[in-house]
Amino acid sequence: MNTYTDYDKALYYTYCCNWDQLLVLMVQTEDEVFSKRIEHFLHAYKYAKDLGEVDKQLQLMFQYIDHASQKAYTDYMDQQLQL
Numbered sequence: 001m002n003t004y005t006d007y008d009k010a011l012y013y014t015y016c017c018n019w020d021q022l023l024v025l026m027v028q029t030e031d032e033v034f035s036k037r038i039e040h041f042l043h044a045y046k047y048a049k050d051l052g053e054v055d056k057q058l059q060l061m062f063q064y065i066d067h068a069s070q071k072a073y074t075d076y077m078d079q080q081l082q083l
Contacts, residue, residue, distance in 0.1 A: 005069070005072065006025060006028075006029045006031065006034065007034070007065045007068055007069045007072075009021075009025055010022060010025055010034075010038065010061070010065060011062075011065060013025065014058070014061075019042060019045070022038060022042065023038075023042060025038065026038040026039055026042070031068065033064065034064060034065075034068060037057075037060060037061040037064045037065075038061060040057045040060070040061075041054075041057040041058055041060075041061045043057075044056075044057040044058075045057075045058075
């Protein structure tokens with residue numbers, strides 16, 4: 001059984017340029033910082049005149065996904081060791 005985290009979904013939606021689903025994910029996720037990262041990226045993608053700003057926001061979102069995924073994995077492994 002595969003379980004996909006919000007972070008996995010965000011990477012997939014970004015890769016497929018599925019901005020509608022990314023917007024839905026932004027609203028549904030419980031991670032407020034992640035939601036803000038998505039919001040900033042989508043805003044830059046839609047309204048920024050400079051592609052550098054879009055790239056910056058995309059990189060910040062990816063960095064947060066990397067950080068949060070590592071933390072989630074570490075927490076999961078710690079929990080498994082306690083069982």
